[in-house]
Amino acid sequence: MVSAAGAEERDLRPDELPDGLVVADDRGLVTCFNAEAVRLTGIAAATAIGAPIDRALPLEDPEGRRWWRLTDPYGGLATRSGQPERILRLPDGRTVLVTARYVRVRPAGPVSRLVVALRGTAARRRSERTEAELVATVAHELRSPLTSVKGFTATLLDKWDRFTDDQKRLMLQTVDSDADRVTRLITELLDVSRIESGRLELRRxxxxxxxxxxxxxxxxxxxxxxxxxxxxxxxxxxxxxxxxxxxxxxxxxxxxxxxxxxxxxxxxxxxxxxxxxxxxxxxxxxxxxxxxxxxxxxxxxxxxxxxxxxxxxxxxxxxxxxxxxxxxxxxxxxxxxxxxxxxxxxxxxxxxxxxxxxx
Missing domain, CATH: 3.30.565.10 (Histidine kinase-like ATPase, C-terminal domain)
Structure with a gap:
């Protein structure tokens, strides 16, 4: 007996999938090119279906090398199961995240079906920008207090006898305050990491x-x-x-x-x-x-x-x-x-x- 959820999955149509889907048969001819693949690549389904995969989806790596020639899904080692996700480029300059799976009828047998998943790169690039922003924020927030700490300590070490006790106390208080700023930033970054990974510990x-x-x-x-x-x-x-x-x-x-x-x-x-x-x-x-x-x-x-x-x-x-x-x-x-x-x-x-x- 098939459950309702199983029936829904069995009846799911390629055009309803959130990711681009391209399928080629054992001869490397495209048999499926769904609506999301059309949107991501700008290639019409009618043009792709029936064409060899390397012509229907002419992907290149960042160095400009033809991806299908490099990966050779229908040749090479028969133990391979696919290709991990990576960013590839189309001739018109579009970039897509591509993952490939090699389906074999039996282990180490010939590829009977090639399944390629396509995703947009916008989310990946947003994540990369976020990480870059994190680095820039941390660098900026650390630079100011550390510059102050370095300046005051260097001045005190070089000209200790020239300052009054009150002047020394003021400079050391500033160093102490800036050290607290650095400690707080590090604590915030650790908290963010724990929150995002679900590892925030509560001592109730x-x-x-x-x-x-x-x-x-x-x-x-x-x-x-x-x-x-x-x-x-x-x-x-x-x-x-x-x-x-x-x-x-x-x-x-x-x-x-x-x-x-x-x-x-x-x-x-x-x-x-x-x-x-x-x-x-x-x-x-x-x-x-x-x-x-x-x-x-x-x-x-x-x-x-x-x-x-x-x-x-x-x-x-x-x-x-x-x-x-x-x-x-x-x-x-x-x-x-x-x-x-x-x-x-x-x-x-x-x-x-x-x-x-x-x-």
């Missing part, structure tokens, strides 16, 4: 989120920011969270830094309990909002992506991406919108309560 313990908020704000005001820059709206009797306190500190720190750097006016932090519903258990909702210009609606969908920057005030563009990864790893959700006072509003929710063995 009971956490009071309202206390974490108060501690963050106290640290910022202790560092010189005026107390009236912040407004706390923390509900009474908030439930405990079973969460990683260090990771939640990252979330709060990134959201507060974002509000202070890109926003204006008063930064409002609200924490309230969410009663359980049929769709979700009891939770905690936290919002961080400012009175700045806000985020245009047409780019709101991009704020949690890597390297998104809301302005020209620096930053790696990784903070909000990390916020989303940490919140979702805890089983929560995060969103962005416009605050009642016109600025940006970030809201994240987390499931509340402690495990049974601690309750």
């Amino acid at each position: 313990e009971p956490v009071r989120l309202d206390e974490s908020v108060r501690r963050h704000v106290a640290g910022l005001t202790g560092g010189g920011l005026p107390a009236d820059r912040f407004e706390l709206r923390l509900a009474d009797g908030l439930p405990w969270l079973w969460a990683d306190p260090g990771k939640l500190d990252q979330v709060l720190g990134n959201l507060l830094e974002n509000a202070l750097r890109h926003g204006g006016g008063t930064v409002t932090i609200t924490v309230r309990a969410l009663p359980p519903t049929d769709d979700r258990p009891e939770g905690l909702e936290t919002t961080v909002s400012d009175e700045g210009a806000g985020i245009p609606e047409d780019v709101m969908h991009r704020v949690f992506t890597r390297f998104w920057r809301g302005g020209a005030r620096g930053g790696t563009g990784l903070g909000l991406y990390i916020v989303k990864g940490i919140v979702e790893a805890h089983g929560g959700t995060v969103s962005v919108g416009r605050s009642a006072r016109g600025g940006a509003r970030f809201r994240f929710t987390l499931p509340a309560g402690l495990p049974a063995f601690l309750a």
Whole structure:
């Protein structure tokens, strides 16, 4: 008996496939050239079908060599099963990602069917640009603090006796601050790697989120920011969270830094309990909002992506991406919108309560 899913797969037509599909028979004549292959190559199916594969799909490698002559699918070693994915070029300059599979009736027998899969190169090139952007971002963010560290340490070593104790202290404090910037960048990059690979580790313990908020704000005001820059709206009797306190500190720190750097006016932090519903258990909702210009609606969908920057005030563009990864790893959700006072509003929710063995 064939399942419904199996029947759907059996009845799937080549033109319904998301990738280009080209099939040649045991003589190397094209028997299938689907709609996506037509779109990717610009070659009409009527022209390709019935023609030898090397003429129907005249591929070249980056050095301009004819790919079919190099790979020789119908000759060569009979133990070969195909060709791995690589970027090849067509005569009109188009590039495609090509994978080939050699189908044999029996092991080490002659090729009875050649199956070629084609994909566009746009996604690959976007990935390559993203990696290049990552390298450029890291280099830029590292260069500034390391230049400062090198400059101050070289000056101190060369002219130590010429400076007063206060001058030395100021320079060493700058070195210490720049070293913290480098450490933070490395931590962000490691977090991004762990989030993308699904290896983000959570060291859970009971956490009071309202206390974490108060501690963050106290640290910022202790560092010189005026107390009236912040407004706390923390509900009474908030439930405990079973969460990683260090990771939640990252979330709060990134959201507060974002509000202070890109926003204006008063930064409002609200924490309230969410009663359980049929769709979700009891939770905690936290919002961080400012009175700045806000985020245009047409780019709101991009704020949690890597390297998104809301302005020209620096930053790696990784903070909000990390916020989303940490919140979702805890089983929560995060969103962005416009605050009642016109600025940006970030809201994240987390499931509340402690495990049974601690309750």
